[in-house]
Amino acid sequence: MKRNSKTKRPKRARAVVLSDSRKVALIERRVRKRHYWSLPGGRIKRGEKPADAAVRETFEETGLQITVGHPIAHFGRTAIFMAAVEASPRLVLSGPELNHAGRKNLYRPQWVEVKRVTALRVKPAGVTTLIKAVSTRRQRQVA
Numbered sequence: 001m002k003r004n005s006k007t008k009r010p011k012r013a014r015a016v017v018l019s020d021s022r023k024v025a026l027i028e029r030r031v032r033k034r035h036y037w038s039l040p041g042g043r044i045k046r047g048e049k050p051a052d053a054a055v056r057e058t059f060e061e062t063g064l065q066i067t068v069g070h071p072i073a074h075f076g077r078t079a080i081f082m083a084a085v086e087a088s089p090r091l092v093l094s095g096p097e098l099n100h101a102g103r104k105n106l107y108r109p110q111w112v113e114v115k116r117v118t119a120l121r122v123k124p125a126g127v128t129t130l131i132k133a134v135s136t137r138r139q140r141q142v143a
Contacts, residue, residue, distance in 0.1 A: 010071075010079040013054035014041025016127075016134050017066060019088040023111040024131050025062050026122065030106035036121045039080070040064075040109070050079040058083070060095025062109045072134065075124040082134055 016039060017025040026037045040061040044053040051068050058066050066083035073080040091109035093101065101107045112120070114135040122128050 008077060010050050010074065010077050011044060012042060012078040013044055013050040013057065013081065014039040014078055014127075015054045015058045015066060015068060015081045015083050016072070016131055017058060017062070017064060017083045017085060018114075018135055018138055019085055019111060021088050022114050022135060022139070023088050024114055024117060024135065025058075025064065025091060026110055026112050026117075026120070027061055028106065028108040028110055031104070036123050037112075038123045039127060041078075051081060054079070054081040061093060061097055061107070063092035063094060064089065073130055075126060078124060080127070080130065084138060 019025075025040055027040055029036050029038060040058040041054055042057040042061075044050055048056075050071065054068050055066055058064055064083075064085060066085065068081035068083050071079040072082045088111045091111065093107055093109055097107045114132060117128050117131050120128075122131070
C-alpha cells in the first residue's frame with residue numbers, strides 16, 4: 001500500500017514476523033477488561049526511522065532480532081513491515097512492556113498459526129487479511 005504525498009509521517013511501526021512453520025508472532029493483550037492481539041511494534045521515537053522502530057519494538061516485545069526493508073502497508077499512521085525467521089524461536093518479553101505487565105495489563109508474545117489468525121481479534125483492524133496474504137506469498141516463494 002503506497003502513501004500519497006499528503007500522508008503524514010507514521011507514528012507507529014509494527015512487524016508481521018513469520019516463521020517458516022507458517023506461524024506469525026503476535027502479542028496477546030488484556031488491558032482494562034479488553035482482550036485483543038496485535039503485531040509486535042509501537043511508537044516511533046523522535047528522530048528514529050520507522051524501520052528502526054519496528055526492529056527495536058519487535059525485539060523488546062518478542063526477543064527476536066529481525067531485519068526489515070520498506071513498509072509493506074500502512075494502516076492510518078502505522079507503518080507495517082515484514083520479517084521472516086527460521087523455525088519458531090522462543091518469544092521473550094523485555095523492555096518497557098515487561099515493567100508495565102501485570103495481572104491487569106497482560107503482554108504475552110506468542111506464535112500463532114496463520115490459519116488461526118482470523119478467529120482472533122487482531123489490531124489494527126484489517127491486518128488479519130495482510131498477515132494471510134503475506135504468508136501465502138512467502139510460502140509460494142519458498143516452494
